[in-house]
Amino acid sequence: MTRSIARTLALCLLTATTLWPWSATAQAPAGRISFMVFGDAAEKAAYEHLVADFTRLHPQIPVTLVHIPGQGDYRKRLGVDFAAGTPADVVLLNYRRYAAFAAKGVLEPLGPALARSRVIKEQDFFPQAMEPFRWQGTLMCLPQNLSSLVVYYNKDLFERAGLPRPADDWTWDDFLHAARVLTRDTRGSGRIDQYGLGTEVSIFRLAPFVWQNGGELVDSTAAPTRLTLDAPAAREAVQWFVELQTKHRVVPDAVEEKAESSESRFLNGRLGMFLNSRRGVPTYRTITSFDWDVAPLPRRRHRAGILHADAYCMPRVTKNKAAAWAFIEFANSLEGQRGVATSGRTVPSLRLLAESPAFLGTDARPRNSRVFLTEIPFIRTVPVAEAWVDVEELAGEELARAYYGRASVDEVIATAIRRAAAAFKR
Amino acid sequence: MRSRALCPRRPPRPWRPLFNTLAFHTGAVGVTIVFAVPGLWALTASLRAPGLPPPVGVDWLLPSPLAWWNYLRIFEILPLARYLGNSFLVAGLAIPLTVLVASWAGFAMAQLPPRQRHALLALAIVIRMIPLTALWLTRFLVLKELRLIDTLWALLAPVWMGSSPFFVLIFYWAFRRQPAALYEAARLDGMGALGIWASIAMPLARPATAAVSLLTFAQYWSDFMNPLLYLKSDDRYTVALGLRVLQQMDATNWPLLMAGAVVMMLPVLLLLLLVQRAFSPAAERGLSSPAQRGLGSP
Amino acid sequence: MALSVGLAFTAYDGLSAPRWNGLDNFRELSADPLFRIAAVNSLVFVALTVPSRLVIALGLALLLQRARRGVGLYRVAVYVPTIVPGVAYALVWLWIFNPRYGPLNLLLERLGLPAPAWLIDHATALPAIAFIALFQIGEGFLVLLAGLREIPENCYHASALDGAGRAATLRHITLPLLAPWLLLLTIRDIIVSAQNTFTPALVMTGGGPYYATLFIPLLMYETAFDRFRFGLGAAMMLLVLGVVGALIWLAYRAAGGFGYEDEV
Numbered sequence: 006m007t008r009s010i011a012r013t014l015a016l017c018l019l020t021a022t023t024l025w026p027w028s029a030t031a032q033a034p035a036g037r038i039s040f041m042v043f044g045d046a047a048e049k050a051a052y053e054h055l056v057a058d059f060t061r062l063h064p065q066i067p068v069t070l071v072h073i074p075g076q077g078d079y080r081k082r083l084g085v086d087f088a089a090g091t092p093a094d095v096v097l098l099n100y101r102r103y104a105a106f107a108a109k110g111v112l113e114p115l116g117p118a119l120a121r122s123r124v125i126k127e128q129d130f131f132p133q134a135m136e137p138f139r140w141q142g143t144l145m146c147l148p149q150n151l152s153s154l155v156v157y158y159n160k161d162l163f164e165r166a167g168l169p170r171p172a173d174d175w176t177w178d179d180f181l182h183a184a185r186v187l188t189r190d191t192r193g194s195g196r197i198d199q200y201g202l203g204t205e206v207s208i209f210r211l212a213p214f215v216w217q218n219g220g221e222l223v224d225s226t227a228a229p230t231r232l233t234l235d236a237p238a239a240r241e242a243v244q245w246f247v248e249l250q251t252k253h254r255v256v257p258d259a260v261e262e263k264a265e266s267s268e269s270r271f272l273n274g275r276l277g278m279f280l281n282s283r284r285g286v287p288t289y290r291t292i293t294s295f296d297w298d299v300a301p302l303p304r305r306r307h308r309a310g311i312l313h314a315d316a317y318c319m320p321r322v323t324k325n326k327a328a329a330w331a332f333i334e335f336a337n338s339l340e341g342q343r344g345v346a347t348s349g350r351t352v353p354s355l356r357l358l359a360e361s362p363a364f365l366g367t368d369a370r371p372r373n374s375r376v377f378l379t380e381i382p383f384i385r386t387v388p389v390a391e392a393w394v395d396v397e398e399l400a401g402e403e404l405a406r407a408y409y410g411r412a413s414v415d416e417v418i419a420t421a422i423r424r425a426a427a428a429f430k431r
Numbered sequence: 432m433r434s435r436a437l438c439p440r441r442p443p444r445p446w447r448p449l450f451n452t453l454a455f456h457t458g459a460v461g462v463t464i465v466f467a468v469p470g471l472w473a474l475t476a477s478l479r480a481p482g483l484p485p486p487v488g489v490d491w492l493l494p495s496p497l498a499w500w501n502y503l504r505i506f507e508i509l510p511l512a513r514y515l516g517n518s519f520l521v522a523g524l525a526i527p528l529t530v531l532v533a534s535w536a537g538f539a540m541a542q543l544p545p546r547q548r549h550a551l552l553a554l555a556i557v558i559r560m561i562p563l564t565a566l567w568l569t570r571f572l573v574l575k576e577l578r579l580i581d582t583l584w585a586l587l588a589p590v591w592m593g594s595s596p597f598f599v600l601i602f603y604w605a606f607r608r609q610p611a612a613l614y615e616a617a618r619l620d621g622m623g624a625l626g627i628w629a630s631i632a633m634p635l636a637r638p639a640t641a642a643v644s645l646l647t648f649a650q651y652w653s654d655f656m657n658p659l660l661y662l663k664s665d666d667r668y669t670v671a672l673g674l675r676v677l678q679q680m681d682a683t684n685w686p687l688l689m690a691g692a693v694v695m696m697l698p699v700l701l702l703l704l705l706v707q708r709a710f711s712p713a714a715e716r717g718l719s720s721p722a723q724r725g726l727g728s729p
Numbered sequence: 730m731a732l733s734v735g736l737a738f739t740a741y742d743g744l745s746a747p748r749w750n751g752l753d754n755f756r757e758l759s760a761d762p763l764f765r766i767a768a769v770n771s772l773v774f775v776a777l778t779v780p781s782r783l784v785i786a787l788g789l790a791l792l793l794q795r796a797r798r799g800v801g802l803y804r805v806a807v808y809v810p811t812i813v814p815g816v817a818y819a820l821v822w823l824w825i826f827n828p829r830y831g832p833l834n835l836l837l838e839r840l841g842l843p844a845p846a847w848l849i850d851h852a853t854a855l856p857a858i859a860f861i862a863l864f865q866i867g868e869g870f871l872v873l874l875a876g877l878r879e880i881p882e883n884c885y886h887a888s889a890l891d892g893a894g895r896a897a898t899l900r901h902i903t904l905p906l907l908a909p910w911l912l913l914l915t916i917r918d919i920i921v922s923a924q925n926t927f928t929p930a931l932v933m934t935g936g937g938p939y940y941a942t943l944f945i946p947l948l949m950y951e952t953a954f955d956r957f958r959f960g961l962g963a964a965m966m967l968l969v970l971g972v973v974g975a976l977i978w979l980a981y982r983a984a985g986g987f988g989y990e991d992e993v
Contacts, residue, residue, distance in 0.1 A: 045680055046508060072665050075679035081954045082663050088957070089575040105957065259849045259938070264829030266683045395956070406939055411851070424762075456799070458792055463806040466864060470809070472832045473821040567953075597868070604875075645812075653814030655928050660954070671816045678820065678932065685824050692817040699812055707805050 034327035035065035041086075041093035042072055043079035044350070047287030051348030058344050059335050066328045087111055092320040094329040098146060100137040100314045101209075101397070104389050107140040113319040116144030118330050124338050125355075133384050134314050134354040140389075146316035147337050150351035152283035153310030153380040154213055154302055156180075157371075161295040162187055162199075162277050171300035173379070177217075177245065180278075180303035184255035187277030201255040203267025204280040206408045207401040209311065209387065211246050213302055216309035216385055218242040229388045232400060232425040234418045242305075244414050247407045259409040282313040283377060286349035290370060299371040301380055310380040311387070314354070352377045395428040470696070477501055477689035501690040505677065508687070511694070513666060514673035519698075521586050521669060522651040528590045529598060529647040530640055537602025538628050552603075571660055585661040586654060586669070595650065598643045605639035606632055645706045649699050670695050754964035764965065766940050767948040768972075770855060774944065775922045775976070777859040782918055783911065786869035791903075794877045804870075811867025819932035822861045823848070826933075848934050854941040858929050862922070869914045876910035877903070916977050923973050945969050 042052050049072045056068045071093055073079040080102055086092040087106065098106070106112050116139075119127055127135065127144075134151035138144055158171060166186050171179070184201030191199050204210050212222055220239030223229035234243055250256050257267060270276035272288070274295045279285075280302075289297060302310060317333045319326065335341045342353045343363050352374075353359045365374055387393060403417040403424075480498040505511055540551050570588065579585045589595070609632060617627050633640065655671040662668055668676070674691050681687065758764045793803050810818065825833045826847040834844040845853045884902050904911075926944040930936060936943040936951075945965060953962030 071663070073663075074676050077955075078675075078679065084954055084957050085571075085660065086663060088571075088959075091581070260828045260846050263846075263849050264683065264827055269681065269683050402937075402939055409938075411939070452797075455792070455797065459799070459803040462789065462792070463803055466806050466810060469821055469825055469864075470813075472825055476824055476832075567949075649812045649814070653816070655814075655816050671814060674816045674820060675932065685827070685830065688820050689824055692820045695817040696813050699814060700809065703805065703809070703812055707801060 034325065034331050036325045036328050037067045037069060038094040038323075038325055038328050038332060039069040039071055040095045040332065041079075041083070042070065042097045043074065043076055044072070044284075045074060045288060047291070047348065048284075048350050049074075051287065051345045051350045054344045054348070055336060055341060058341065059332055062335070063331060066331060068332060087320070090322060092322065094319070094323045094325065095332055096318050096320065097149075097315050098318045100148075100312070100316065100389060101387060102394065103138070103146060103316070103318060104140075104391050104393065106318070107145050108391050111321050112145050113321045113323065113326065114140075114143040114145050115147050115317075115319060115330075115333065118334075119144060119147065122334055124334050129356060130337075130354045131356055131359070131381060133312065133381055137312065137314060137386050137389050138316050146318035147333055148314045148316040148354045149337060149342065149345065150283065150313075150315060151354055151381065151384070152313045152352045152377055153384050154210065154280055154282055154313070155376055155380070156278050156300045156302060157271065157281055157285060157289065157297055158278045158300055159271070159274060159276065159295055159297050162274070170298075171303075173301055173376075175300070175303045177303050177305050181249075181253065181255070184249070184277060185253060188255045197254075197261075199275050199277070200257050200261075200267075200270065201277040202249065202280075203256055203271060203276045203278070205267075206405045208397045208404060209401075210280060211243065211404060212387060213309050213311045213385075214246055214305070215239045215242040216311075217302075217305040217307050218245075219306050223388055226386070226388050229390060229393070229396075230426075230429050232396065232422045234400075235422060240414070240418060243404070243407075243418060247404070247414055250408050251410045283350065283352050284313070286371065290349055297370060298373050299376050300373070301376050308380075308383040310384045312384045392428050392431060395431075396425045399424045399428065473689045473692055473696075476685055477687075477693050479686045481684050481686040498686060501686050502694065505687055505691050505694065508680065509673055509677060510665070511670070511673055511691070514668050514670045515694075517583060517667060518652055518669040518671070521583055521654075522648045525587055525590055525651040526644050526647050528587070530643055532590065533595075533598040533643060534602045534633060534636070534640070535628070536599045537604075538606055538624075538632055540599070540603050541606035542624075552600075567656070567660060574661060579661075581661065581663045581667060583662075583667060586651070586657050588657075595646075598646065601639050601643055602636065605636040609635050641706045645702055648702055652695075652699055754961050755968075757961065758964055758968065763940065763943065763948065767943045767945045768968075770941070770943055771923060771926065771945045771969075772972075773855060774859055774862075774926060775919055777856070778862045778922050779915060779918045781859075781863055782866050782869060783914060785863060786866040786873055786914070787907075787911070789866070789870055790873035790877055791899075794874060804874075807870055808867040810864035815928040816932060818861070818865075819929045822857075822929070823933045826857055848942075849938055851938055851941045854934060854938060858926065858933065858942055861929065862925065869918070872910055872914060873907065876907050880906050912980065915980050919976050919980065920973055923969060 040052075040056065042049070044052070049070075052070060052072070056070050060066070060068060073082050076099075083092065083096060083098075083106075103112070119125065130148065131151055134148040135144065138146045138148055156171065160170075163170065163183070168183050168186055171183070187199065187201035188197060189199050190197050208222070215222060215234070215238075218238045218241055220236055220242055221233050222239070224231045224233055233239060250258060257265075257270070267276060267279060268281075268285070271279040272292060274292075317336055319329050319333065323329050336345075337355070339355060339358055342351070342355050342358050345351050346353045346358060346364050347367070349369060353364060358364060359378060365378075367374075387397070400421040403412075403421040406412040407414050407417040478497050478499060478501065480496060481501065540548055543551065574585050574588070579588075613631055614627055617631055622630070653671060654669070655675075658669045658672045659675075662672065674688075674695055677691050678688060789807055793800050793807070813821075825831050828834055828844070828846040828849060831847075834847075837844040847857045848854050880903065884906070924946050926942075927946040927950065930942050930944050930947045931950075934942045936947055949962045949965045949969075952965065953959045
C-alpha cells in the first residue's frame with residue numbers, strides 16, 4: 006500500500022517538475038516546427054494528440070505534423086528530403102535506419118541537450134533503448150519506445166480448440182503444437198481457410214529464433230563482416246522457421262499470402278497467432294469480433310527478443326533547434342509519452358511510465374502488457390551499420406525463397422552469405 | 432507515290448456486305464468485351480464487403496450485399512477528397528497551358544519552310560524518345576535548387592515543353608490541313624501571327640484541341656512518378672499517390688483498393704466520353720495529314 | 730541531361746557533395762548481379778511487348794478503319810486502357826491476377842484450364858506484366874488509323890482491279906505505305922517499354938518474386954532514392970540510354986530509313 010502511495014507521489018513530483026519549467030520560460034523558444042512520422046491511421050491519431058498536448062503548453066511553437074503511412078516510402082521520403090536540404094525539424098527514425106544518416110553527419114546529436122535538460126535525465130530511460138542510438142559514443146536520438154517481438158493470439162480460437170493459454174515459458178514445441186491445432190478447414194471446402202500462425206518473412210523476424218537457439222546472425226554485431234547463418238545453431242533455427250511453411254504448413258503459403266495477408270487474416274479472426282511488435286496494438290484495438298491478447302515468444306535454449314525502437318532525431322539543418330528540442334523534450338517526458346502510450350502504440354522508454362498503470366493497468370487490450378516489460382532484459386539488437394539495410398533485404402529475399410519452398414535451406418544460406426559479403430565490403 | 436488515275440470500281444458481290452458487316456461487328460464486339468472486362472471486374476470487386484471469406488465463383492453479377500459504402504470508407508481512411516482536389520488542380524491548370532504551348536509550337540512549325548520543318552519534326556521525335564527515367568534525377572536536383580520540391584508547381588514542369596511532342600504534332604497536323612488561302616487573306620488584312628493563330632487557326636482546330644485537352648488531362652491525372660518523387664506533404668498528394676498510400680495501409684483489402692481505382696478512373700473515362708466525338712469519322716479529317724486531301728477524297 | 734551524364738561518374742548521396750570516382754560506378758554495375766538481372770528482364774520485356782503491341786495495334790486499326798455504324802464506340806473501347814491512370818490500371822490487374830480470389834483464375838478454374846500463380850510464380854510474373862501492356866495500344870492505334878487514312882482509295886481500287894485478294898492487298902499496298910508509321914511506332918514503343926514497367930512493377934510485385942520483375946527503372950529508383958546512391962543511378966541511366974539508342978538504330982537500319990518523310 007505504502008509502495009503505491011510512494012510511487013504515485015513520485016509520479017506527481019515528477020509531473021510537477023515536468024510542468025514547472027514551462028512557467029519560467031519568459032524568453033521561450035518560439036516558431037513553427039515540422040514533425041515527420043510514419044504509421045497507420047491509429048498511430049497517426051496518437052501523434053496528433055501528442056502535438057495537441059504540446060501546443061497547449063507551448064502555444065508559441067505551432068507544430069505541423071507530416072505523416073507518411075508506409076515505412077518503405079518514409080525512408081525514401083526522408084532521403085529525398087535530406088537531399089533537398091529540407092527535412093522536417095523533428096523526424097522519427099527507427100534504429101535500423103538511422104545509421105546511414107548518422108554516418109553522414111546530418112543529424113544533430115541530442116546527448117548534450119539531454120545532459121543539460123532539467124526535465125528528463127538519461128537514467129530515466131531503459132538502457133536497452135538508448136544503446137543503439139549511441140553513434141561512436143554520442144547519443145544521437147532520443148528513443149520514444151522499445152518493444153520486443155511478441156505473439157498476438159486469438160483467445161476465442163484458442164478456447165474453441167481447447168488449447169490452454171500460452172504459458173509464459175512456453176517452448177517452440179508448444180508453439181508449433183498450438184499452430185497445428187489451429188490450422189484447419191473450417192468451411193469444409195477442402196481448402197485450409199484458418200491458419201494457426203502468420204508472420205512477416207524477414208531476417209528481422211527470424212533473428213530472435215536464431216538467438217534463442219544459441220546462434221548468431223553476424224560475426225560481430227558492432228562491426229559485421231559476415232553473415233553467420235551457416236553455423237549449426239543458426240542453421241537449425243532457419244530450418245525450423247522455414248519448415249513452418251514447407252513441412253508443417255501452419256502458415257499461409259505464397260498464394261494464400263498474396264490473396265490475403267496474414268495480418269488481415271488475424272484482424273478478421275481467421276488466424277490463430279501473429280508475430281508483431283507493439284506497433285500493431287492501435288489497429289488491433291479496433292477488433293470487435295473476438296478477444297485477443299499477447300504472449301511472449303516461445304523459448305528454446307535461451308530467451309531472446311529483438312529490439313524495435315523508434316527515436317526522435319533532429320537534422321543538423323534544422324533552423325529552430327531550440328524549439329525543436331523543446332518538442333523532443335516534451336515528447337519524451339512523462340506527460341508526452343503518456344499520451345502516445347495510451348493509444349497503445351508504444352511501450353514507453355521511460356521506465357517509470359512503463360511500469361505505471363498508464364501502460365500496464367489500463368482496461369484496454371492487451372491485458373497482458375506486462376509481457377513487453379518482462380522481455381526487456383533479454384532484448385538484443387541487429388547490427389547498426391550502413392550496410393545492414395542492404396544485407397537484411399537481400400537475406401530476406403533468400404529466406405523467402407526457402408520459406409515458400411522454391412529453394413533448399415542450405416542453398417539460400419550459401420547465396421545469402423555470398424551476396425552479403427559483397428554488401429559488407431562496400 | 433504509286434497510284435493510277437481514276438480506276439473504275441468493280442461492283443461488289445451482293446452477299447458480301449452482309450457477311451462483312453456481321454464479321455466486323457462480331458470481331459469488334461469481341462474486342463470491346465476483352466478490353467472492357469477488366470474494368471467491369473474492378474467494379475464488381477469494389478462492391479464486395481471487405482473482410483469476408485473469398486468468393487467461391489466468378490461474380491459476373493453485382494455481389495450481394497452491395498457494399499456501396501466502400502466508396503465512402505475510402506474517403507474516411509484517406510483525405511481522398513483533398514487528393515482529388517489536388518489532382519484536378521494540377522490537371523486543370525495543365526490543360527490550358529499545354530494547349531497554348533503546343534498549339535503555338537505546332538503553328539510555328541506549320542509555317543516554316545519544309546527544310547526547317549523536317550528538322551524540327553525530327554527534333555520533336557527525338558525529344559519524345561528520351562526516356563523519362565533519364566530525367567528523374569536531374570529534374571529532381573534542378574527543382575531542389577529552385578525550391579519547388581513539395582509544391583504542385585513541380586508537377587507542372589513538363590508543361591513548358593507542351594507536355595509532350597505528340598501534342599505538338601497533333602496541332603501541327605491540324606494546322607497543316609487548314610487551307611493556306613485563309614492565312615494569306617488574313618495576312619493581307621494586316622493580321623500578325625498571333626492574330627491568325629487566335630482567330631483563324633485555333634477555331635478551325637477544335638477537334639485537335641479537344642483531343643489534346645483530353646490527353647493532357649489524362650497525362651497529369653495519371654502522373655505517378657513525379658508526385659512520388661517531388662511531393663512529401665500529405666496535403667499535397669495527388670490521387671495517384673493516394674492509391675499507393677491506400678495500398679500500403681492494407682495491401683490485400685481488395686474491395687477498398689478497387690473502389691479507389693474506380694474513383695481514380697472515373698473522371699478520365701467521363702472526359703473521354705465527352706470528347707469522343709473527336710474519334711468519330713467526321714472529326715477525324717481534322718486530325719489527318721494533308722496527303723489525304725491531295726488524292727482521291729472529295 | 731548533361732548533369733545526368735556528369736553524375737554517372739560520381740558517388741553522390743544527396744547529403745554531401747559529389748565525389749568524383751571515375752568509372753567505378755560502371756565497374757560496380759557490371760559486377761552487380763542485380764543489375765544484370767534487371768537488364769535482362771527489361772530486354773525480355775521489350776522483346777515481348779514491342780512486336781505484339783504493334784501487331785495488335787495494326788490489327789485493330791485495320792479492323793476499325795472504315796466509318797461504320799458503331800465504330801466510334803469500338804474505337805473508344807480500344808482506347809480506354811491507354812487512358813486509364815497507370816496506378817489504377819496496375820491495381821486492377823493486381824486484383825485480376827490474384828491467384829486465389831482473382832476473377833481470372835476463378836474463370837480459368839471454372840473452364841477447367843490451368844490457373845497459374847501469375848505474379849507469385851517466378852516463371853509467369855514477367856509475362857503477366859508484359860500481358861497487361863498489350864492492352865495499352867491506344868496511341869499506336871490512333872497513329873495507324875491516321876496512317877491508314879492517308880492511303881489513297883485509288884491504290885485499293887487499282888489493286889482490286891488487278892484481282893488482288895485481301896491478303897495480297899495487305900502485303901503489297903497497305904504495309905509498305907504504312908512502313909514509316911510502323912517504324913515510328915516501333916521506335917517509340919522501344920523507348921516507352923523501357924520505362925513503362927515502373928508503375929506496374931512497383932504496385933504489383935515490388936520487383937519480386939525473387940527479382941523476376943525487377944526492371945531497370947525500378948532498380949534505378951531504389952538505388953538512387955532508397956540507398957541514396959544517385960551517382961550509381963545516373964550510371965544506370967546512361968547505360969540504358971546507350972542500349973535504347975542501339976536498339977533504335979538497329980530498328981532504323983532494318984527498316985531502311987524513314988522514307989515518305991514529306992508526307993508526314
